[in-house]
Amino acid sequence: MAMAVETLDNVVIRFAGDSGDGMQLTGNQFTRTSSLVGNDVSTFPDFPAEIRAPIGTQAGVSAFQVHFSSDDVFTPGDRPNVLVCMNPASLARNVADLQEGGIIIVNTDKFKDRDIQLADLESNPLEDGSLSGFRVIKVPISSLTREAVKEWGLGAKIADRCKNFFALGLTYWLFSRPLGPTEAWIRQKFKNKQPLDDANVRALHAGNGYAENVELFQGRYEVPAATVDPGTYRRVMGNEALALGLTAAGLKAGLSVFYGSYPITPASDILHNLANYKGYGVMTFQAEDEIAAVCAAIGASYAGQIGVTGTSGPGLALKAEAIGLAMICELPLVVVNVQRGGPSTGLPTKTEQADLLQAMYGRNGESPCVIIAPKTPSDCFYIAFEAVRIATKYTVPVILMTDGYLANGAEPWRLPEIESLPDIDVNFHTETEGFMPYSRDPETLARPWIRLGTPGLEHRIGGLEKEHLSGNVSYSPENHDFMCRLRAEKIQRVANDIPDLEVDGSDSGVLVLTWGSTYGAAHVAVAGAIEDGHNVGHAHLRYLNPMPKNTAEVLARYDTIIVPEMNLGQLVKLVREKFLVNAISLSKIEGLPYRVAEMRNAIDRAIAGESISVEFPAHRL
Amino acid sequence: MTTPNTPKYKAKDFQADNPANPEKKVAIRWCPGCGDYAILSQVQRVMAELGQPKEEFVVVRGIGCSSRFPYYMNTYGFHTIHGRAPAFATAIRATREDMSVWVITGDGDSLSIGGNHLIHVLRRNVDIQLLLFNNRIYGLTKGQYSPTSEVGKRTKSTPMGSLDRPFNPIQVALGANSTFVARTVDVFVKHQRAMIEASYHHRGASFLEIYQNCNIFNDGAYAPIGGQRIPGVEYEKKKAEVQALQTIELAHGAPLLFGKKDEPKGLRLNGSKWEIFDIGDRFSADDAVVYDETDLGLAQLAATLDYPNFPVPVGVFFRIKAPTYDDAARAQLAEAKEQIGDAGLKELLYAGETWTVEDDG
Numbered sequence: 001m002a003m004a005v006e007t008l009d010n011v012v013i014r015f016a017g018d019s020g021d022g023m024q025l026t027g028n029q030f031t032r033t034s035s036l037v038g039n040d041v042s043t044f045p046d047f048p049a050e051i052r053a054p055i056g057t058q059a060g061v062s063a064f065q066v067h068f069s070s071d072d073v074f075t076p077g078d079r080p081n082v083l084v085c086m087n088p089a090s091l092a093r094n095v096a097d098l099q100e101g102g103i104i105i106v107n108t109d110k111f112k113d114r115d116i117q118l119a120d121l122e123s124n125p126l127e128d129g130s131l132s133g134f135r136v137i138k139v140p141i142s143s144l145t146r147e148a149v150k151e152w153g154l155g156a157k158i159a160d161r162c163k164n165f166f167a168l169g170l171t172y173w174l175f176s177r178p179l180g181p182t183e184a185w186i187r188q189k190f191k192n193k194q195p196l197d198d199a200n201v202r203a204l205h206a207g208n209g210y211a212e213n214v215e216l217f218q219g220r221y222e223v224p225a226a227t228v229d230p231g232t233y234r235r236v237m238g239n240e241a242l243a244l245g246l247t248a249a250g251l252k253a254g255l256s257v258f259y260g261s262y263p264i265t266p267a268s269d270i271l272h273n274l275a276n277y278k279g280y281g282v283m284t285f286q287a288e289d290e291i292a293a294v295c296a297a298i299g300a301s302y303a304g305q306i307g308v309t310g311t312s313g314p315g316l317a318l319k320a321e322a323i324g325l326a327m328i329c330e331l332p333l334v335v336v337n338v339q340r341g342g343p344s345t346g347l348p349t350k351t352e353q354a355d356l357l358q359a360m361y362g363r364n365g366e367s368p369c370v371i372i373a374p375k376t377p378s379d380c381f382y383i384a385f386e387a388v389r390i391a392t393k394y395t396v397p398v399i400l401m402t403d404g405y406l407a408n409g410a411e412p413w414r415l416p417e418i419e420s421l422p423d424i425d426v427n428f429h430t431e432t433e434g435f436m437p438y439s440r441d442p443e444t445l446a447r448p449w450i451r452l453g454t455p456g457l458e459h460r461i462g463g464l465e466k467e468h469l470s471g472n473v474s475y476s477p478e479n480h481d482f483m484c485r486l487r488a489e490k491i492q493r494v495a496n497d498i499p500d501l502e503v504d505g506s507d508s509g510v511l512v513l514t515w516g517s518t519y520g521a522a523h524v525a526v527a528g529a530i531e532d533g534h535n536v537g538h539a540h541l542r543y544l545n546p547m548p549k550n551t552a553e554v555l556a557r558y559d560t561i562i563v564p565e566m567n568l569g570q571l572v573k574l575v576r577e578k579f580l581v582n583a584i585s586l587s588k589i590e591g592l593p594y595r596v597a598e599m600r601n602a603i604d605r606a607i608a609g610e611s612i613s614v615e616f617p618a619h620r621l
Numbered sequence: 622m623t624t625p626n627t628p629k630y631k632a633k634d635f636q637a638d639n640p641a642n643p644e645k646k647v648a649i650r651w652c653p654g655c656g657d658y659a660i661l662s663q664v665q666r667v668m669a670e671l672g673q674p675k676e677e678f679v680v681v682r683g684i685g686c687s688s689r690f691p692y693y694m695n696t697y698g699f700h701t702i703h704g705r706a707p708a709f710a711t712a713i714r715a716t717r718e719d720m721s722v723w724v725i726t727g728d729g730d731s732l733s734i735g736g737n738h739l740i741h742v743l744r745r746n747v748d749i750q751l752l753l754f755n756n757r758i759y760g761l762t763k764g765q766y767s768p769t770s771e772v773g774k775r776t777k778s779t780p781m782g783s784l785d786r787p788f789n790p791i792q793v794a795l796g797a798n799s800t801f802v803a804r805t806v807d808v809f810v811k812h813q814r815a816m817i818e819a820s821y822h823h824r825g826a827s828f829l830e831i832y833q834n835c836n837i838f839n840d841g842a843y844a845p846i847g848g849q850r851i852p853g854v855e856y857e858k859k860k861a862e863v864q865a866l867q868t869i870e871l872a873h874g875a876p877l878l879f880g881k882k883d884e885p886k887g888l889r890l891n892g893s894k895w896e897i898f899d900i901g902d903r904f905s906a907d908d909a910v911v912y913d914e915t916d917l918g919l920a921q922l923a924a925t926l927d928y929p930n931f932p933v934p935v936g937v938f939f940r941i942k943a944p945t946y947d948d949a950a951r952a953q954l955a956e957a958k959e960q961i962g963d964a965g966l967k968e969l970l971y972a973g974e975t976w977t978v979e980d981d982g
Contacts, residue, residue, distance in 0.1 A: 036976055230980035234973055244970060251966045258716055260708075278954050279961035280969055283716060285950075288741040292708035295701065295738075299681075299712035302699055303720070307712070325702050415975070418967050436640055452697055453719055455676045459640065460692050462700025463684075470641035473692065 012077030017086030027064025038225025044076035056118030109142035148206035169207025238406035243273035245384025258300030304451035350591025351404035375519035378413035432456035509535030525599035656807035704735020707742035764838035871936035876909035
């Protein structure tokens with residue numbers, strides 16, 4: 001029987017299950033297929049720090065949210081329309097986010113008494129009426145999968161592992177997605193593990209066929225392709241784009257990239273990606289610790305390559321002394337910080353923006369660095385490219401602040417025309433006549449970058465204060481005062497070389513000022529507020545130190561400035577200090593990105609003159 | 622690399638120029654009488670004779686008295702942060718096949734704060750020369766005990782005597798899977814020069830411990846084996862005798878003999894225990910252990926020889942050929958480059974799953 005197909009603009013689906021249920025893989029496949037059919041997409045993976053928490057417990061729940069649309073997408077979506085739950089723990093952890101009237105697809109085989117107990121629930125949510133506001137689709141996914149793949153005699157445990165593809169097949173039917181791309185992926189992935197290729201493909205088809213034949217759903221949906229700019233697209237995650245950006249910058253500069261890193265969540269994927277680009281001249285070095293990783297990167301810069309190190313918050317703390325060395329030695333260095341929940345070990349797999357002040361001030365002495373931050377996963381490419389350009393042109397450390405949300409989030413990326421990428425001009429100093437290692441370019445104040453081994457330019461650098469021009473060790477009070485001011489001025493001069501701060505929307509009234517990954521939610525929230533007739537603008541800082549030259553002028557136009565951040569208010573401090581404006585902090589520190597609705601709510605309250613600051617919730621003591 | 626055009630150098634050419642005053646050399650600021658002077662002049666002398674262009678030497682160091690060393694060398698030099706010099710050196714060597722990389726460090730710099738980097742640069746077998754100046758004291762911070770100070774050392778930070786057992790740097794290096802481990806003494810000038818040369822010629826991480834006297838905070842630390850102290854007539858008279866009796870030179874293929882000419886002695890092994898014997902009626906030189914620098918077990922046993930019960934070994938404890946990290950890293954890059962052929966930026970970006978949206982307009 002043919003079913004009605006309803007067309008939707010926008011859908012958010014979340015796959016949730018046990019850590020071992022393959023939900024990240026399932027979500028990635030759904031995203032991939034949606035990209036390939038032309039939807040705009042944005043994703044949000046949410047997984048525990050434990051590789052395998054005890055099976056069936058809420059601690060082990062892993063989820064992956066995909067927002068796909070025929071319009072432009074800026075966030076992974078506030079609330080899912082569809083929730084796929086492989087067990088009671090994943091239902092319990094995720095159902096509160098589901099939109100009213102939303103669809104829940106549950107694996108009923110995993111709702112036995114024992115499973116309810118493992119999830120630490122009082123009663124079975126499928127029976128206790130707690131899901132009455134939703135459309136619950138009950139499917140014995142485990143047993144149907146086992147039945148579907150029984151001809152290969154895989155054994156219950158292995159057969160069970162095919163169930164995520166059964167679930168994926170169901171959702172593909174519901175949203176009219178083709179099976180081909182996933183089928184091809186399975187064939188490739190399991191080509192050396194036969195018959196798992198056949199079994200998984202069968203599970204995918206079985207799920208799809210089951211939805212069709214059993215009339216599980218009242219109807220099916222389609223989300224047409226988005227109207228997007230013509231060009232060639234590729235789906236990228238932030239860490240992947242960042243690795244590509246660094247590699248591309250090396251090729252454009254005609255220099256090798258050296259990446260020193262110590263494995264740390266959520267930055268390790270940058271190392272993994274770069275390790276595959278050795279053919280493009282990238283040398284990767286898995287160091288013995290965070291300090292060795294940054295020191296090696298500085299050593300590579302000193303040797304005449306592009307030295308890069310990558311880490312997350314705790315690693316940035318360990319690298320602080322060495323970053324100060326690169327700063328006083330005035331060597332190019334790129335430090336990537338994929339921020340995660342802190343302090344200390346904090347929330348390793350969750351996102352946060354609480355390292356801004358660490359990047360700004362977290363070193364001994366006067367030790368300013370350039371700080372820049374991408375706004376979307378694909379922007380990680382351009383920001384990495386920009387980091388290399390600035391570091392090599394100004395002989396300074398550049399701290400590139402991304403976060404867990406951007407690092408693991410994916411979106412379609414319209415690939416740039418190769419010719420459109422600017423060259424990065426690197427001119428090593430070679431002139432021996434009158435050579436002074438601490439002489440300067442009059443415009444950028446950069447000191448000469450000398451490739452190690454250049455004849456006649458043998459000189460000494462180091463962490464002791466250097467005499468202006470000669471670079472000799474100097475304890476002169478006047479010289480130290482001058483050099484500290486000079487290094488600070490050099491950082492400020494980068495502002496001559498970056499784009500102005502732009503505003504979307506109104507140029508008076510309320511300004512929402514963001515940095516990093518809060519861009520998406522703010523963009524959508526402000527667009528909505530403008531549509532509703534409010535006087536609101538949105539400005540986004542990709543350059544945090546120095547800030548664009550027109551920042552003061554932009555901020556001065558507004559009566560109210562809201563600064564939403566996933567911290568307790570860090571950019572807002574810098575802005576207030578620097579510009580003496582009454583900027584207000586909108587803070588949230590839950591390890592999760594902002595929802596559009598949260599942002600919009602704050603805008604509405606600010607317009608109404610209400611306070612948006614969060615008081616300490618003493619009642620929770 | 623040495624070419625027929627490599628200039629002929631004198632040791633003076635390796636003394637640091639002063640960019641602020643080309644007429645002058647940089648002034649050296651170690652305490653008068655410091656053992657570091659002797660090492661500096663030997664390194665300058667050896668480098669001048671190696672036949673490698675001056676610009677291809679880079680001296681990398683951490684923090685401490687020894688770490689001022691590169692400021693006084695007319696080569697490339699990088700004074701980094703405390704304990705981390707091996708990490709900088711690793712990347713410099715891995716990215717630059719042409720550079721001869723020297724790490725100058727001390728017992729505090731590389732055995733305390735930088736212990737981690739020391740063991741990893743050694744196990745990776747990065748082709749560098751690492752000269753560890755061991756004075757068994759913290760000099761630059763004015764005299765606290767170090768990881769090589771003897772138990773009970775009374776210093777400003779340990780007025781009742783230090784409590785912790787010391788490291789034996791040779792044992793640390795052997796334990797870290799080094800491919801070249803040697804020891805010399807600041808005042809054994811000729812021997813020191815030979816050891817510096819041997820370090821340079823070893824392809825891999827060369828670990829050279831140099832017993833070095835701190836005449837301010839730990840004077841006479843090596844006097845019992847004939848090391849330097851503030852000269853006194855009595856001591857000078859006996860110095861050669863002390864050296865003969867209290868040190869033994871390890872040489873590949875040679876028996877372990879020591880002592881005064883007229884009272885020769887040898888070392889033999891009883892199981893895994895060392896024994897000293899007099900060469901005479903009962904034992905001959907043939908009874909001494911013949912040293913084999915490729916035998917790790919023997920090197921580990923030799924590392925246990927120490928004053929006062931045994932003569933202190935100097936020379937090469939251990940030397941084997943093994944692949945270096947830097948060669949392997951460069952080889953991987955070359956292999957990967959060959960695999961991708963002419964691929965460039967376009968191939969890099971337009972890889973994986975791409976799709977094209979046509980222009981409808």
